Amino acid sequence: MNQFLSNPLFLFTLLFISFSISCLCLYLVLRATKISKNRLDSLINAENSLKKLEIHRQMSNILIISLTNSMQTQSAIALSNVLLSYCKYKSDVLTNKAVDNSLSAEIGHAVLAIETLEENRVVLEGKIRQLYGQLQSQIELGELEQRLIYAHALQQETEIEFASMEKMKLNVLKVNQVLDDVLVKLQ
Secondary structure, three states: HHHHHHHHHHHHHHHHHHHHHHHHHHHHHHHHHHHHHHHHHHHHHHHHHHHHHHHHHHHHHHHHHHHHHHHHHHHHHHHHHHHHHHHHHHHHHHHHOOOOOOHHHHHHHHHHHHHHHEEEEEHHHHHHHHHHHOOOOOEEEEEHHHHHHOOOOOOOOHHHHHHHHHHHHHHHHHHHHHHHHHHHHHO
């Protein structure tokens, strides 16, 4: 055994083999690290893509709900305008019959309120449609999250607008009923 250790060729060969194995191990570790980093990067990219898709889906749902609220408000406004025109006509009939009619001014206020609500609805629907159009463009995750917050705010605004219009519509229906009752009593 001493004879092998004292042989310089054997020591050189042993040293060369050790060095080669060390280099091979280092190469394999570096290669495994690079593969792991690439896989980690692709997992992070996949996770970000999934987050973006989820936010896109949420925003689409929110904006669709917002547009639905806006369309329902538009329908309620149209119905209220028809009812208000009937109310105005009935109010004019009462006035022509020399009946004291205090509802005429209230009908005028309701017409103005509904016109204002319609103007606000149009502006809000424009914002919703603009945000929906922007949804199709490539946006960074942080900016997309900001737009999701904005979409939630728009949805809440359309819900408030719709609730206000429904209340107004019910009030117009009540006024219409009162006018009908008064007209029936006069005949």
